[in-house]
Amino acid sequence: MEVDMERVLSSELSSHTGERIMMSGWMHRIRKLGSGMVFVHLRDRSGICQIVVEAPEAVASIDGLLVESVIQVEGTVVAEPQAAGGYEVHDPSFTVLSPVTEALPFPINKPVINAHLDTFLDHAMVGLRAPSKQAIFKLSAAAAHGFREVLDSKGFTEVATPKIIGSASESGANVFAIEYFGKQAYLAQSPQFYKQMMVGIFERVYEVAPVFRAEPHQTIRHLNEYVSMDAEMGFIKDQTTVMALLTDVIRGILSYLTAHCAKELELLKVAMPLTPETFPRVYFPDAQQWIFEHHGEDCRAEPDLAPQHEKWLGEWANETFQSDFLFVTGYPMVKRPFYTAPNPDDPKYSNSFDLLFRGTELVTGGQRLNKFEDYARALESRGMTQEAVAAYLETFRFGMPPHGGFAIGLERFIMQLTGLTNLREAALFPRDMERLQP
């Protein structure tokens, strides 16, 4: 039995021409004309359609209702060239399911929402009803779906690793401490250790889940809780295997969006990214040299790239390689976590990479160490103890293949794709240093 046995959605009017139907949704717009004629725009999950109200009883039955009132309508579907979608509903009778008599904090039925981000986020529960805001999160959901679809097709298994963990994993400094039945616990800042362990079990795994970072940053591209799309696979040659996988994943997600989200992409005026079959790649020291030569900034002694450097590189990739994506490979080992595999030919540099999307860091990935002795040495050279990561290390004492993986920041992907100016706009209810509500 169907959930909506009798309900017709606004997108389905064309197949009900001339019929008496039932619809329900929110009053998205109410437009009163003279002599009591009223146009009501009804919004449901499929879109918006127009209802023409002329009978005095019908007009009276919705008198005093403000936008966002929830109504049920019975009416006749009429083909009408003047209507936006070509169809509209006439001779309606209304049942009010939930009246609204109070004005919204800000109008949400305009093409652009006129509210500061802070104001918007305070009222996100209603602000997100705006079609343009919905579209962002439809894309977000579809991107995660595309991610899963690509990896499922390649023999990956989806996993769910714990978000409450007993020891601060990677670097230790940037985790949220919580109390756990009288013990100290932490919110996972990454599924890194667990996804590696899972490679020992399934060879290929992925996870789409929140991660928590206690970094005190306050920028347009950071959140303290975000969705990480992680993948990890065994039996790789080196980081280039991972990069090839990531390229397929990115291209796969974009194809999925093109196939399933035409309406949202159109509404948000998304310029689909340039994605050559192979994304261009630049070796970290070469990138620094290029920056020095073309922008006069000497960062060659730095162990990392600054946001401005990444912007320049993004422009370069776009113009020179017609690509909105650029791999930067071989970041210095000092800037990478202890589990990172070094470049065998140049051990100061790593077999890891970042993927820049339109000049912003979108993905970090690489090859990991897979032998126990290498872990023991890496930990020792960084002054870390084996005890702290004992469970993790057990994985490597009992046979782990060469492996690697990556993590895509979902909100960053959506931000860069749709041209949002603040990462918070790509999170439903973002968490930053100041914001815990709503």
Added chain:
RNA sequence: GGGGUCGUGGUGUAGCUGGUCCAACACGCUGGCCUGUCACGCCGGAGACCACGGGUUCAAAUCCCGUCGAUCCCGCCA
């Protein structure tokens, strides 16, 4: 953690080299007009002690100090 900018009706802004501001415009709300509107249009109305506290001055939305709040940049990261 360091630095910059900002705070004016429910929302977004103008005013801010002090007086003509008991604060203007747009959206929203509201009374009225219009039988094809769809960011409609037209005529009215309500709604702000100009973030808060102190100071300078004959006079402060406007200048100064402090507090709080917001925002952006850097560091760091995805």
